Amino acid sequence: MSFDVGTYSSFEQMAKGEWHLPIDNATLNAVRRRSQNLMRDFNEERHPERARTIAEEWLGAVGGGSTVVAPAFIEYGRNTFIGPEVFINAKVTILDSAPVTIEKGALIGPDVRLITVNHPVYDVEMRRHGWEKADPITIEEEAWIGAGVTVLPGVRIGARSVIGAGAIVTTDIPADSLALGVPARVVDTLENSQEKWERDELPDGVPVRAMDYRHTITKR
Template sequence: MVTMEAYESIEKMTSGDWYVATGAERERVAQQAAMYAHEFNQLGPTDPKRSAEIVKAWLSPESGQCTIKAPAIIEYGFNTTIAEHAFINFGVTILDIAPVTIGARSMLGPNCSLLTAGHPVDDWQMRSGGWENGSPISIGQDTWLGGNVTVVGGVSIGDRCVIGAGAVVTKDIPDDCIAVGNPARVIRKRDKSRYERTQLPEGAPLDAFGILPEGPKESEGPESSE
């Protein structure tokens, strides 16, 4: 006879298999994350040092020094890895029953949602009976998600992408792509002939924050034709 205990562990939850969101250990971890969220959001901008301590305890140990603006909801935290210099604006929601990865220097606009959780679609009795599963989300380096972007489980967004405000990303987006809409679709690739750096005053540094990695400069000319 199958016991429910076999389907309610954190290991079962993060594996991508069907599981049930019960069990004492999962409840303990979820409650701890909820307490981090509560304190972090209550603090707002009043105590940056304590806020940074909460973020470090809340996220995966592999995370780097990043910025998250309150309010923020991260369901578990241990499953979310945010790399160095990433910037997460107000109102983010991350349901991380499966791993979520956000690359270095990437930016999420206000009210973005990263939702790894899934439920049965055709089998309504299984869905109403409490079963769910999760699929990972990966966002690459130097990528920008505009405000109110939703990314669903199982999606990978590449490096140097731009996702337009309000988009719902249901399929993978390759590197260097600009995508918009619901569902999001790629409308073009990055184009060096459109670089906004031509609008800067002469001598203005591209790396205003001093956070870009060392490496060869990009060549001039378009990345690709439209």
């Protein structure tokens, strides 16, 4: 039987979440080389404005006011979409075989791993012969992903939710939730939690929106 493995190795199949073979072919190699070159340039660049220009070329989208702290490892780049006012701390790893979307105002801590790609779990022979499948990850608006968190394929983190440091997120987390542990479990709700607001610890007269009083923003 003849079989053309190239029919199962396109970037489009990979990004759509179909079973695929990430073999060496001209298209995938070109995407990988492009990402590797831009990643190197981004991680070595020390001028904030030039680094942002590189990031805008490297990634699928970078919203206004967003910051990505080097070094960063993002496998393909073009499948990563960063909204406005996002902050991504150092040493993020994003395996973006499928789309990774980080929405407005989200915070990503250091050493966070966003992994969209998966291998066969039960079919050892299929796994041994290189088959992969990817599912998208979405981090909704104003969610905070703590240091060292791993988010696995197909997960959606709800708006304003907080994922505690070191958690491994295997399933969707609803909006306004605090999730901790391995695997991550919702331990509290953040909705209608005014009695726990940290603003009560601020000195009298200090506004919550203190950043609005700055005339300029210092770039990292």
